[in-house]
Amino acid sequence: MKKIDSNKEWKKWGEIDPLFGVASWKNREKNGSNPWTDRDFYQLGEKDWRDFLRHWEKYGVNKESCLEIGCGAGRITMQLASYFNSVHAIDVSDKMIEYAKNNISTSSVIFFISNGFDIPLHDQSVYSVFSTHVFQHFDSLQVAESYFAEISRVMKPSGTLMIHLPIYKWPSQHRIFKMIYAARNTxxxxxxxxxxxxxxxxxxxxxxxxxxxxxxxxxxxxxxYNFKDIELSVFVTKSNNVPHPFLFARRNN
Ligand SMILES: C[S@@+](CC[C@H](N)C(=O)[O-])C[C@H]1O[C@@H](n2cnc3c(N)ncnc32)[C@H](O)[C@@H]1O
Structure with a gap:
């Protein structure tokens, strides 16, 4: 993979309205009738993390180290920082990362600006991988595939991942549905x-x-990609009462 077209728009969101770019709720733009405040924004992260963690702990999570893909303005990173001993947080937008850094002072988090498909970490260097509201914005499944290969490379054996992504199920295996999906993508x-x-x-x-x-x-x-115990779980986050699908998987030994 050489470049990611969507990086440009995410850099732009980071420049014009990072909080709304992350949580695009009605009227919460910078110039909206009820713009996000830092307090509301990070409290939303705290609330959502409580829901996420309950499910991750049920599946199994190692608190030693975590990689977050697409950390944005640090909404969830702030919570990861108090749960894991060390956190690596990556994002394609320098301004999103700047916003996160200004609000998260702990030294247990290291931020990286990434190219959108590589992970700037050594082989087998983290136990846990988390991402929310990121994989849904990729241009194609190829971007996700490139990440899964990278995640597998940087994860320690028996580490687990929890990744939020929208999932669909074909009504049947009839090829007409695949054609409709391909047409929709085009x-x-x-x-x-x-x-x-x-x-x-x-x-x-x-x-x-x-x-x-x-x-x-x-x-x-x-x-x-060397993962086992694959599970899909859909649960409602209390902050907005919306069902969120998550992928869980464990790295082979
Ligand atoms: C909707 S925001 C979610 C931010 C954060 N995960 C949260 O839930 O608060 C999506 C974030 O993913 C980042 N992003 C988009 N494409 C990416 C990619 N290919 N690799 C890494 N980060 C990406 C964007 O810059 C943006 O900060």
Whole structure:
């Protein structure tokens, strides 16, 4: 993989409105009627983390070290910092990371600006990997695949991952559904290209793409990347009463 087209829009969100770029709730833009305050934003992270952690602990999580992919303005990173002994947090947006750094003072977190597909860590250097509201914005499954290969490389044996991503299930295996999905992706790619062109000339707000993952995908691919005990779990976060699908997996020994 050479470059990620979506990095540009995420850099832009970091510049114009990092908190809304992370939590795009109605009226909570910088100029909206009820803009995010730092207090509300990080409290939202605390509340969501409580829901996430309950499920991760049930599956099994090692508190020694954690990598967070797509940390944004540090909404969840702040919580990871008080749970894990050490945290590596990566994001493609320098301004998001700057915002997070200004609000998280603990020395247990190390931030990295990343290229959107590599993980700047040594082989087998972390036990746990977490990501939320990030994999849903990738341009294609290839970006996720590149990350799964990288996660497998940097994770210690028996470490676990918890990754939020939208999942769908085909109504049947009939090829018509695959054709509909492929057509939908083609239209979405053309639209994104057009919107990015407008963005380049300053005509519109940065986009946020939405990618869905076929349920079967994880059971087919994760074992190839050296993962076992694959589980999908959907639960409601209390902050907004919305069901959140998560992937859990354990690195082989
Ligand atoms: C909606 S925000 C979520 C931030 C954070 N995970 C949270 O829930 O508070 C998405 C974040 O993912 C980052 N991001 C997008 N594509 C990425 C990629 N390929 N690799 C790493 N980070 C990425 C964006 O810059 C942005 O900060």
């Amino acid at each position: 239209i979405s790619n053309v639209r994104a290209k057009y919107q990015r062109l407008l963005m380049q000339y300053g005509h519109r707000k940065p986009i946020m793409r939405q990618l869905m993952y076929p349920l079967e995908y994880f059971y087919e691919y994760m074992p190839k």
